[in-house]
Amino acid sequence: MLAFSLRNSEVCEFAEFGEDALEAVLAIENAVSPSPWSRQNFLDSIHSSHYCYAAYHAETILGFAIFSCAAGEAELLLIAVNPTHQRLGVAEGLLHCAQSLLGRKAQELFLEVRESNESAIGLYEKLEFNCIGRRPNYYPSRGKHPREDALIYAKHMTSKVDG
Numbered sequence: 001m002l003a004f005s006l007r008n009s010e011v012c013e014f015a016e017f018g019e020d021a022l023e024a025v026l027a028i029e030n031a032v033s034p035s036p037w038s039r040q041n042f043l044d045s046i047h048s049s050h051y052c053y054a055a056y057h058a059e060t061i062l063g064f065a066i067f068s069c070a071a072g073e074a075e076l077l078l079i080a081v082n083p084t085h086q087r088l089g090v091a092e093g094l095l096h097c098a099q100s101l102l103g104r105k106a107q108e109l110f111l112e113v114r115e116s117n118e119s120a121i122g123l124y125e126k127l128e129f130n131c132i133g134r135r136p137n138y139y140p141s142r143g144k145h146p147r148e149d150a151l152i153y154a155k156h157m158t159s160k161v162d163g
C-alpha cells in the first residue's frame with residue numbers, strides 16, 4: 001500500500017478508485033473545475049485502461065488523479081483536490097505516488113494546463129515538470145472568459161520500464 005503524509009500530519013492512503021467512488025469524485029470535480037468532467041466521462045475512464053487514483057483519509061476521498069498510459073508515455077488527464085484540503089500536499093502526494101507506479105510502464109509523463117491556472121502551474125513547476133510547448137486557443141471560451149492557450153508540460157520518469 002502506498003501512503004503519504006499531509007502538512008497537517010494526516011496520513012493519506014493512495015489507491016485506485018472505482019465506480020463506488022463516483023459520487024465523491026464528482027463532488028470534488030464539480031466544486032473545483034470551470035468545465036467539469038461529466039459522470040459519463042468518469043465512468044468511461046473507470047471502465048477503460050485509464051489509471052484512476054485517489055487519496056483517501058479515513059475512507060474519505062480528498063483528491064484524485066486520472067492518467068492514460070500507452071507506448072511508454074503517460075498523460076495526466078485530470079487532477080483535483082477538495083477545496084477543504086487544498087494546499088496540504090494532497091496533489092503533490094498523488095503525483096509522487098502515481099509516478100512511482102507509472103514510471104514502471106512509461107518514461108515520460110505529459111499534461112496540459114490552462115495558462116491562467118496558477119495553482120496547477122505552481123504544482124507542476126514545484127515537481128520539476130518542464131514546459132515544452134503551447135497550444136493556442138486550446139480551451140473554448142466560457143461565459144465572459146475568452147478562449148485560452150494550453151501549456152504543455154512534461155517530465156521524465158526515471159523508474160525502470162517493465163517489459
Ligand SMILES: CC(C)(COP(=O)(O)OP(=O)(O)OC[C@H]1O[C@@H](n2cnc3c(N)ncnc32)[C@H](O)[C@@H]1OP(=O)(O)O)[C@@H](O)C(=O)NCCC(=O)NCCS
Binds near residue numbers: 088090093113114119
Ligand atoms: C491544482 C490543485 C490540484 C493543487 O492541489 P493541492 O493539493 O492544493 O496542491 P498541493 O498542496 O500538493 O501543493 C503543491 C504545490 O503546488 C503549488 N500550489 C498549489 N496550490 C497553489 C496555489 N493556490 N497557488 C500557487 N501555487 C500553488 C505550490 O507550489 C505547492 O507547494 P507549497 O504549498 O509548498 O507552496 C488544486 O488547486 C485543484 O484541485 N485545483 C482545481 C483543479 C485543477 O486546476 N486541476 C489541474 C488541471 S490541469
